[in-house]
Amino acid sequence: MEVAKQKVLALNGDEAVAYAVKQSDVDVVSAYPITPQTIIVERFSEYVANGEVDTEFICVESEHSALSACLTASATGARVFTATASAGLALMHEILYVTSGCRAPVVMAVVNRALSAPINIHCDHSDSMVERDCSWIQLYAENSQEVYDSIIQAFRIAENPEISLPVMVGLDGFSLSHTLENVQVLPDDVVRKFVGTRQFPFIKGHEGKTVPFKLDPENPLSMGPLDLYDYYFEHKRQQEEAMQKAPKVIQQVHDEYAQTSGRRYGNGLIERYNLEDAEIAAVCLGSTAGTVKTVVDELRAEGVKAGLLRIRTFRPLPVEEIIKALENVKAVAVMDRSLSFGGYGGAVFHEIRHILYDAHIHPYVVNYIYGLGGRDTPRNLIHKIYQDLQKILQTRRVEKPVKFIGLRE
Amino acid sequence: MTSEYEFTAKDIVEKPEILMSGHRACAGCGPATALRLVLKAVRGPTIITHATGCMEVVSTIYPYTAWKVPWIHTAFENVAANASGIEAALKVLRRKGRIKDEHVDVIAFAGDGGTFDIGIQALSGAVERGHDFLYVLYDNEAYMNTGIQRSGGTPHGAATTTSPAGSVIPGKPEYKKPIADIMVAHGMPYVATASPYYWKDLITKARKGIEVDGPAFLHVIAPCPRGWRYDTDKTIEISRLVVENCIFPLWEAIDGEYQLTEPSQAIALNPQKKKPVREYLQMQGRFRHLFTPKFEKVIDEIQRITDKRWQRLLKKCEMAQTA
Numbered sequence: 001m002e003v004a005k006q007k008v009l010a011l012n013g014d015e016a017v018a019y020a021v022k023q024s025d026v027d028v029v030s031a032y033p034i035t036p037q038t039i040i041v042e043r044f045s046e047y048v049a050n051g052e053v054d055t056e057f058i059c060v061e062s063e064h065s066a067l068s069a070c071l072t073a074s075a076t077g078a079r080v081f082t083a084t085a086s087a088g089l090a091l092m093h094e095i096l097y098v099t100s101g102c103r104a105p106v107v108m109a110v111v112n113r114a115l116s117a118p119i120n121i122h123c124d125h126s127d128s129m130v131e132r133d134c135s136w137i138q139l140y141a142e143n144s145q146e147v148y149d150s151i152i153q154a155f156r157i158a159e160n161p162e163i164s165l166p167v168m169v170g171l172d173g174f175s176l177s178h179t180l181e182n183v184q185v186l187p188d189d190v191v192r193k194f195v196g197t198r199q200f201p202f203i204k205g206h207e208g209k210t211v212p213f214k215l216d217p218e219n220p221l222s223m224g225p226l227d228l229y230d231y232y233f234e235h236k237r238q239q240e241e242a243m244q245k246a247p248k249v250i251q252q253v254h255d256e257y258a259q260t261s262g263r264r265y266g267n268g269l270i271e272r273y274n275l276e277d278a279e280i281a282a283v284c285l286g287s288t289a290g291t292v293k294t295v296v297d298e299l300r301a302e303g304v305k306a307g308l309l310r311i312r313t314f315r316p317l318p319v320e321e322i323i324k325a326l327e328n329v330k331a332v333a334v335m336d337r338s339l340s341f342g343g344y345g346g347a348v349f350h351e352i353r354h355i356l357y358d359a360h361i362h363p364y365v366v367n368y369i370y371g372l373g374g375r376d377t378p379r380n381l382i383h384k385i386y387q388d389l390q391k392i393l394q395t396r397r398v399e400k401p402v403k404f405i406g407l408r409e
Numbered sequence: 410m411t412s413e414y415e416f417t418a419k420d421i422v423e424k425p426e427i428l429m430s431g432h433r434a435c436a437g438c439g440p441a442t443a444l445r446l447v448l449k450a451v452r453g454p455t456i457i458t459h460a461t462g463c464m465e466v467v468s469t470i471y472p473y474t475a476w477k478v479p480w481i482h483t484a485f486e487n488v489a490a491n492a493s494g495i496e497a498a499l500k501v502l503r504r505k506g507r508i509k510d511e512h513v514d515v516i517a518f519a520g521d522g523g524t525f526d527i528g529i530q531a532l533s534g535a536v537e538r539g540h541d542f543l544y545v546l547y548d549n550e551a552y553m554n555t556g557i558q559r560s561g562g563t564p565h566g567a568a569t570t571t572s573p574a575g576s577v578i579p580g581k582p583e584y585k586k587p588i589a590d591i592m593v594a595h596g597m598p599y600v601a602t603a604s605p606y607y608w609k610d611l612i613t614k615a616r617k618g619i620e621v622d623g624p625a626f627l628h629v630i631a632p633c634p635r636g637w638r639y640d641t642d643k644t645i646e647i648s649r650l651v652v653e654n655c656i657f658p659l660w661e662a663i664d665g666e667y668q669l670t671e672p673s674q675a676i677a678l679n680p681q682k683k684k685p686v687r688e689y690l691q692m693q694g695r696f697r698h699l700f701t702p703k704f705e706k707v708i709d710e711i712q713r714i715t716d717k718r719w720q721r722l723l724k725k726c727e728m729a730q731t732a
Contacts, residue, residue: 027498027501027502027505027507028494028497028498028501030493030494030497054501054504054505055501056497056498056500056501058493058494058497058538059538060490060493060534060538061530061531061533061534061537062530062531062534064486064487064490064531065487065489065490065493065530065531065534065535066490068483068484068487068490068491068494068531069490069491069493069494069497070494071483071491071494072458072481072483072490072491072492072493072494072495072498073494073495073497073498074494074498075481075494075495076456076494076495076498076499076502077498077502077507077508078497078498078501078502080494080498094484095483095484095487098483098484102481102483197507198507206472206473206474215456215479215480215481215495216479216508217454217455217456217478217479217513218509220476220477220478220479220480221479221480222469222474222476222479222480222481223479223480223481223482224481224482224483225469225470225471225473225474225482226465226466226469226470226471227470227471228470228471230471231471231472232471235471
C-alpha cells in the first residue's frame, strides 16, 4: 500500500481528536464539557452545525449520561464516541464497567487531568490510572499527531469482533490538548476506508439463532440481564480473554495504518528509544516521553548509555514486550504521573516491578512520582533521574525506591 | 397525536405477550401487571431499556429472559440516557441506510427509586433534549427490590425499613414528590397517570405516549403486596381505591394542558363520590401504626394533603368551580 498524500494542519490535541472523529464516520457522539476536553466538543459541535458530519450529537446533562447514551447507542449498532477528563471520567466510573461488561466498543478520548480536591485543571494521570482495571483498552499518546492517529485506530481495535471492548485514548491536558502542533491528516476517503463500517460479533441468542450482537427488532436479544454466581464469573473470564487478544489486534491495526500514513509508534504497544544497548532507562507514558527523548539524546552525546521505554498501550499490558525491552538494562526509573495513596509507588511502577519478578532479569527498579496537578517536568529533572540511576549502578545501592520529584520538600 | 385506537378486551387477549410468563415476580405484583398492560399498547418494532429494579431483576436471569423484544439494562440512574442513546442511534442508522427503513419505538421502564430519586437528572436531561421515547414509571412507592426502603415516591406516614414506624416517629415524615407535575413543568408533550384497575385507560395512555412525537411520561401506580403489606389478591382493589380517594387521581397533560380522566372527572363533578383515605390506609400494613391513638392524627394529615393536592389539580384542570 502506498503512503497517502497528506496535508499538514495546525491543530492542538483536542482539535486533532475532533478532526479524527469527523473523518471516522461516527454515528453518535454523546458528550459533556469539561476542561481541558471542551475544545473537542466545541469543534465537533461546529462540524455538526455546518453539516460536515452525519452524526447524532447528544449534548447530555452529565458525563454519566454521556457514557450511558454511548453505551446503548453502541448496543443498537452505532459507531460512537465520547470525550472527557478528570471528574468527568470519575463520574463515568460505574458505566465504564457496564460498557466493557456489555462489550460495547465505545471510543473515548480522555484528556488527562488531575482529580479534585483541591480542584486543579492541569495534567496528571490520576483520572485514567484509577480506571485501569475496568476492562477498557488504554492507549496513551505522546503528541497531537499520535492523538489523531490513535483515535482513528481505536475504532478499528474496539470494533474488531474478536475484541468488542471499549478503548480510551489518553492525551495530556494542556500540554497536548491546548498546544498547537503541525499534524498531518489523511484524506477523508482514506480514513473512511480504513475505519470501514461497524462489524459485529455473532452470538447464539436465547431463541437459539445465531445473530449479530446488537439490539435488533428482527433478532431480539436481552442485554445486561441479572447474572449471578452461576454465569457471571465465566463472562468476566471472556472479557479478560478478549483483552488478551487485543495486543495482536492493536499491532495489526497499527501496522496497517502505518502503511497508509507512514507513521509508526514503536510496535503499537511500546516504543523503544535507544534501548538496545542502554544500561539505564526511564519508563513513562504520555507527552513526558518527548522531554525524556531529548534528555536521552543529550546523555548519548555525552556517551551515557541511556534509553527510554514508552508504554503506548497500558491496557492490556504488553508483558512480554516490556520484558524484552528491558532485558539488558541495569537500572530502570519508572515515572508515574499519579499516586496510589498508601501503596508502594505509582501504578506503572507496580506493573514494571511486578513483571520483572518473573523475568529472571532483575535490574534495579525505582519509582519517581512527578508532575502532579500539571507541575512542570523540565529537562533538568529528567537529568536528575538518570543521574540517580548512574549513582545506583556505581554504588550498587538503592537509597529510596519511591521518590517524589520536582516539588517542595 | 391522539390515538383513535379503541382497545377491547378481545384485542388485549389476542395480542401476543411481550413479557412472557415464567418470570419471577411475586404473586399479586402490581408492577408486573402494569408492564404487561403497557406492552399491550406496543404498535410495532420496539426496543426496551430498563432501569435496575424489581422488574429488571425478575424478568431476566442469565441465560433466561422473559422479553420477546430487544431489551437492555445497564444501571439504576441512567435509563433515560439509555433511551436517548437508542433513539439517536436508530435515527442516524436509519438515515444512513444501515438498518431497515422503519420506525422503531423506544420505551424506558423504571421504578420510583430510579425516577423520583437517583434517575431524575438523566430523566430531566433526556426530556429537555426532546428524545422521542415513552418513559414508564411503575411506582410501588419504595425501594422494594432491596427490601422496602423509603424513596421520594413513598407517601407520608408509610412505614418502610428506612422510615420505620418507631415509638417517636410514625413512618415517613416527608411527603411524596409530585413527579408527574415536575415532568409537566418540563414542557413535554405528553404526561399521564394511570392505574392497573383502569386497564383500558392505562393501555390507551401508553399508546398515546408511544405515538406522540417527542418524550412522553406515564406514571403508573403499582401496588406491592410485600412492601405495602396486604394480601396478594388485593392489588387491583387497592389500585381502584387509590384513584377513588384522590390520592392518585387519573389525568393527562397534553402539551401542558391538564385534563382529568373519566374516573377522576366523575369525582370532580360529583364530590360526594370522593372516598376518604381511611379505608385505603386500613387495608395496608405499612399504615397500621397510624390506627393507634398516639398517631391517629397522621391520618388526618394524609387526608389534608390529599385534599390539598386534589384541589390544586382541579385548578389546573380548570374544574375548581365544580369541586
